[in-house]
Amino acid sequence: MMIMSQPYQWVAIKHPRLEKHQLTFWLVQPESASLFVSGNKQLKLKYHISEVQQQHKEGILTFGGAFSNHLVATAVTCSQIGIPCTGLVRTDQLDVSNPTMSACRQAGMQLIALHRQQYKQRQDPSWLCQLQQEYPDRLIVPEGGTSPYGVNGVAELNLAVTPTGKTDVLITATGSGGTLAGLAIGHPDCQTLGIAVVKDTSLPGKIAALSQQQSNWHLIDNFVGKGYGRFDDSLLQFCLDFKQQTTISLEPIYTGKAMQAIFKLIAEDYFKPGTNLVFLHTGGLQGLAGLLYRGLISQQHYDLLMN
Ligand SMILES: Cc1ncc(COP(=O)(O)O)c(C=O)c1O
Structure with a gap:
């Protein structure tokens, strides 16, 4: 019943805002044979x-x-x-x-x-x-x-060194907190940052309990918007633009919401110039079919985001 560990794919994200703020930004995707078992x-x-x-x-x-x-x-x-x-x-x-x-x-x-x-x-x-x-x-x-158990699996990721040097800040979308806790444990020499996509005041306590006394994590909770699963046109448009500019697919519930928050944080000078940022792509693209099914995105949006 052993599951083999996955290799990762590193993608350099290029954007004028990153250049302006003198940041490097890597997106890392654990490789997966299945859309349903991707990311974390x-x-x-x-x-x-x-x-x-x-x-x-x-x-x-x-x-x-x-x-x-x-x-x-x-x-x-x-x-x-x-x-x-x-x-x-x-x-x-x-x-x-x-x-x-x-x-x-x-x-x-x-x-x-x-x-x-x-x-x-x-x-x-x-x-x-x-x-x-x-x-x-x-x-x-x-x-x-x-x-x-889930946290220990995530802690096995080794994202401390990117193709251009040491990771300074490792970022993930945060729902139940296990991914952030695992990243913090597995990367004691990096800062880890969770972008909350749910309104849940108990989340910091849960992460603290799961992160084995690590203090190298921080949760940002002011980009949830109207709540878990809710998104507006600007977030959907952000995902569409990101896809067009980078060829990377995001969805607006987890990875897209977190990525849009990262770009807002960059605009607010949240990260020091020279920082090497890494975003863990946690998957979730299967959810786009559900958004289409509920009429929350159009067929055209679905095709643009998935293909
Ligand atoms: C696509 C995606 N991203 C991020 C997360 C958040 O991970 P966690 O619940 O460990 O905070 C989830 C939930 O597992 C998810 O499905």
Whole structure:
């Protein structure tokens, strides 16, 4: 059940604003054969998968929204290695024709709807204990794959040296906090910066608890906009322009929201001249099909962002 570690692709980002502020900027993408298991996903799942074996479980049970990158990454990974999985989905009514749910189903994930009130219990220890009794053969993986196992997988990334020298600031989009915590642990000599894409006042506490006493991380939470999953025309246009200028695909929920924030921070002189910035591309492009499905982006936008 061992998952091999992935090589990365470094892409130099060129932009007049970077030149003006004397910054170098690298985007790094873990290489992936699957759109569904891209970015941070394989890393976050790696030690959960080995834990299934260690704890003599048969499969995985996890949580996510109806368009969750983590749910579909888990479904596809479990299918690839031949273990069963169950997804508890935050929704009042399962729509199995939504592209994410459909991919989960195709990969063999058992899908169970949890209405919003029930879903709120997903971190409640006594509810989790009950759930474990109901599903004794499943390893329960928290939402987003964020647990000490998920963090340890991300901590194995080695992004401390870019093709042009030492990384000064390593940046990621932050949802449940595991990726930022893992980057901080794995890069004790770099500053790590999370751009929050969710409104969650408990997030700094969670990251502190997961980051093994590291203090080299900082969370910026004023670019969430109207909330998780919400975006305006300017953010969508930013993703389209970025694609045209760099050929890199972003989506407006995670990577695009974080990237737009980075360019705003640069304009505000947030980074010292001479800084070598690195952005971890955490994947999530499967989510664009869900935005198209809900009519939140047009077919033309989808084609421009994906191709
Ligand atoms: C595409 C993408 N980027 C960033 C993140 C945020 O990672 P984390 O939840 O570890 O903060 C997620 C969630 O896992 C994601 O799906």
